[in-house]
Amino acid sequence: MRNCMRWGAEMQEDFRITAGTGIVIRPAKGHVAVIPRAAVCPKCGEVSIYVAEPDKLTGRKKA
Numbered sequence: 001m002r003n004c005m006r007w008g009a010e011m012q013e014d015f016r017i018t019a020g021t022g023i024v025i026r027p028a029k030g031h032v033a034v035i036p037r038a039a040v041c042p043k044c045g046e047v048s049i050y051v052a053e054p055d056k057l058t059g060r061k062k063a
């Protein structure tokens with residue numbers, strides 16, 4: 001669950017981000033690439049971009 005940084009409201013997650021053939025996030029080194037997702041606050045429209053499985057990029061377990 002993600003909360004809006006402005007109001008603390010629970011954000012709606014898993015919106016897709018598209019631009020051309022798609023945006024991916026990669027570490028500086030390595031070959032992994034993950035597709036970012038967006039969460040939107042239903043109260044104020046604040047958008048937060050996140051990755052569903054950050055450990056794939058960072059090598060660390062999700063907090």
Ligand SMILES: [Zn+2]
Nearest residue numbers: 004007041044
């Ligand atoms: Zn909000």
